[in-house]
Amino acid sequence: MTDRKWPAIIQGGMGIAVSHWPLARAVSSAGQLGVVSGTAIDMVLLRRLQDGDPGGHMRRALKASPWPQMAADVIERFFQPHGRKANQPYARIPLWTLSPNRWRTSLAMLGGFAEVWLAKAGQAGTVGINLLTKVELPNLPILYGAMQAGVDAVLMGAGIPREIPGVLDRLAEHEEVAMRYTVSDAPSAGNSVIRFNPADYAESAPSSRLHRPGFFPIISAATLAVMLIKKATGAVDGFIVEGARAGGHNAPPRGVMEYDAIGQPVYHPRDTANVTAIAKLGYPFWLAGGFGSRSGLRSAWEQGANGIQVGTLFAYCEESGLIPELRQRVFSTLEDGTASVYTDPLASPTGFPFKVVSVPGTLSEKNIYHNRPRICDLGYLRESYQDSRGHIQQRCAAGPMDDYIAHGGKLEDTYRRLCLCNGLMSASGYAQIQHGGYVEPPVVTSGDALEELLPLLERFGQRFSARNVVDYLLGTTDLESGAADS
Numbered sequence: 506m507t508d509r510k511w512p513a514i515i516q517g518g519m520g521i522a523v524s525h526w527p528l529a530r531a532v533s534s535a536g537q538l539g540v541v542s543g544t545a546i547d548m549v550l551l552r553r554l555q556d557g558d559p560g561g562h563m564r565r566a567l568k569a570s571p572w573p574q575m576a577a578d579v580i581e582r583f584f585q586p587h588g589r590k591a592n593q594p595y596a597r598i599p600l601w602t603l604s605p606n607r608w609r610t611s612l613a614m615l616g617g618f619a620e621v622w623l624a625k626a627g628q629a630g631t632v633g634i635n636l637l638t639k640v641e642l643p644n645l646p647i648l649y650g651a652m653q654a655g656v657d658a659v660l661m662g663a664g665i666p667r668e669i670p671g672v673l674d675r676l677a678e679h680e681e682v683a684m685r686y687t688v689s690d691a692p693s694a695g696n697s698v699i700r701f702n703p704a705d706y707a708e709s710a711p712s713s714r715l716h717r718p719g720f721f722p723i724i725s726a727a728t729l730a731v732m733l734i735k736k737a738t739g740a741v742d743g744f745i746v747e748g749a750r751a752g753g754h755n756a757p758p759r760g761v762m763e764y765d766a767i768g769q770p771v772y773h774p775r776d777t778a779n780v781t782a783i784a785k786l787g788y789p790f791w792l793a794g795g796f797g798s799r800s801g802l803r804s805a806w807e808q809g810a811n812g813i814q815v816g817t818l819f820a821y822c823e824e825s826g827l828i829p830e831l832r833q834r835v836f837s838t839l840e841d842g843t844a845s846v847y848t849d850p851l852a853s854p855t856g857f858p859f860k861v862v863s864v865p866g867t868l869s870e871k872n873i874y875h876n877r878p879r880i881c882d883l884g885y886l887r888e889s890y891q892d893s894r895g896h897i898q899q900r901c902a903a904g905p906m907d908d909y910i911a912h913g914g915k916l917e918d919t920y921r922r923l924c925l926c927n928g929l930m931s932a933s934g935y936a937q938i939q940h941g942g943y944v945e946p947p948v949v950t951s952g953d954a955l956e957e958l959l960p961l962l963e964r965f966g967q968r969f970s971a972r973n974v975v976d977y978l979l980g981t982t983d984l985e986s987g988a989a990d991s
């Protein structure tokens with residue numbers, strides 16, 4: 506554990522490209538920890554380049570990378586100076602596998618680099634990167650890219666990132682890394698390994714040792730913190746303790762799943778992390794999930810936490826990557842009292858509960874999911890399995906049903922699944938135009954405590970900045986209504 510001092514507020518990582526570099530940069534410049542989302546950042550980079558790279562930011566960042574030739578190749582291949590033509594789909598590139606195509610690895614390294622580099626450029630604040638542990642294949646090159654840009658912190662949940670601390674230690678030395686890879690239906694667990702060797706991509710002698718970022722697993726139970734301290738392959742620097750009210754994916758309740766009257770998983774007191782036990786471990790920690798208010802921050806401090814990780818409030822500020830029209834639609838539902846967030850036990854093909862906001866024109870349980878064409882062309886959430894001949898294959902429960910079943914999946918597991926890859930890409934403005942012209946409607950996720958936005962809306966109207974959110978949380982903004990602390 507480093508003895509570095511970390512800020513009180515962490516702006517949570519929000520994929521896909523909701524916590525893009527402008528948001529993380531704004532939070533970081535305001536003295537807090539801004540976190541870029543690394544999820545699908547390779548594809549986000551590709552799509553930004555095809556959209557003409559507005560502002561030239563991607564090209565500026567790529568040119569600053571330690572891989573000038575790789576950057577030039579990527580620009581040459583994907584950059585379209587005038588953006589895409591009407592109805593032109595984004596480029597389709599082979600999906601991630603254990604032996605990825607070189608373009609994929611290049612885009613992952615450069616995507617991780619560019620996002621962090623842009624968030625940090627010209628300001629001295631701290632910047633982290635968030636990755637989902639479950640999305641295993643792209644994570645190593647993204648982490649190396651982010652570290653080349655000087656990322657200060659790595660935050661990972663949605664799985665148990667036990668091997669990542671050791672990976673960070675080795676990547677700091679530019680050494681080859683390997684990580685066990687989850688394969689379902691395999692007779693012997695862990696028989697597959699993902700490898701990444703920085704030397705395979707080096708264009709000059711490696712620079713000196715890279716800064717090893719702080720590592721912060723996102724956990725939902727004290728037992729997990731204890732396990733990670735003892736069994737992680739390197740140092741853990743603190744914990745994000747996230748409860749079931751948080752936006753995005755949630756840890757499932759313990760034991761047999763029970764459902765409420767509208768089909769949401771029921772969480773019991775046993776599902777709430779034992780914060781007292783976590784505090785006793787002596788590591789810095791932040792509470793997340795419904796702590797986005799002044800009283801939330803105070804309560805976290807009273808419980809011994811360093812502060813809070815907040816997602817929802819930042820997802821709706823001006824610098825967020827969530828498209829402005831969607832933000833406005835959510836504001837309208839808040840204003841007319843129809844806002845609702847549904848904890849969907851089935852939407853995510855990962856099997857983890859996932860929060861979906863009911864917004865007109867988006868995919869939600871109110872705008873029924875199942876009539877959408879099933880296409881798996883991004884594949885980040887695919888599960889790997891071993892077939893009867895011992896080969897490793899991949900399948901997604903939200904993809905075409907025939908395909909899923911042909912790959913050994915069960916029909917019942919396909920029910921009500923959403924393509925989060927395409928739905929979330931769509932929510933941040935990177936929707937693919939599929940064959941036949943179909944465009945996946947956006948999927949919007951937020952925490953249960955959507956109403957935490959109300960004090961900000963009352964004070965600033967529908968346009969507030971990340972700095973406004975920070976000032977509000979720290980209590981340095983006057984709130985005329987005084988309603989914020991309720």
Ligand SMILES: Cc1cc2nc3c(=O)[nH]c(=O)nc-3n(C[C@H](O)[C@H](O)[C@H](O)COP(=O)(O)O)c2cc1C
Nearest residue numbers: 517518519520751752753794795815816817951952
């Ligand atoms: C739009 C949105 C997307 C999110 N995506 C991710 C993600 O990709 N990875 C992750 O670890 N957490 C994700 N989260 C969770 C946040 O990082 C944060 O922990 C959580 O939102 C905190 O709870 P709150 O929403 O009540 O503030 C997401 C949250 C939101 C609102």
